[in-house]
Amino acid sequence: MTGMTTNPDTLIATFGLLGVLAVVFVETGLLVGFFLPGDSLLFTAGVLAAQVHPAVPIWLLVLTVPAAAIAGDQCGYLLGAKAGPAVLETRGARRLGRHQVDRAQRYFATHGKATVFLARFVAVARTLTPVLAGASGMRHRTFTGYSIAGSLAWGAGVPLLGYLLGGIGFVRAHLDLVLLAVVAVSLVPVLLGVVGGRLNRHNGRPAPADAADLPESVPAGMR
Known part of the structure; x- marks a missing residue:
């Protein structure tokens, strides 16, 4: 991991x-x-687009970012469809941690189609969801519809938010702090899930259905 790939300002410049x-x-x-x-990069791109002579104008971000998000979702879906559940045992998935993968599988099996849309706004979840959709056998047409909706809302919405706030002097002067807040907000659902899972185990509550049962537990309505 390098500063160039994790620092939005450096990457954009x-x-x-x-x-x-x-x-x-x-x-x-x-x-x-x-x-x-992802989130902080798009927000920063929007803030920079609010400058007098932006390197990347906001209209170009709004047009191209959703397209890249849709293309990424399609690639992830096809990866899951071709490799099946075994793809979640790869080195990339293991780096995240087994508990996070299991939790994402259970959530996907329960909420199905809504997950494809909502995952766009949650760090980590948007990486796993397309693969889970393909591995679970969700219909490609169904996945694509929700993927397009989520990608448009996220890919255009986050840069636009940065663009609108970029006109505020405080935001421009304290961009690092604002980016930390953006990252923190995107991680809240993940942290709540981890804390909730630990509390359930501490209280002796049964865990949700095992992740290995994902394909059989996917609701018929999402296929």
């Missing part, structure tokens, strides 16, 4: 729009994007 699109694609397309700064 070095690679411009192509760097932004590459990160968005890899984060969901190759099951190795857990460490990439």
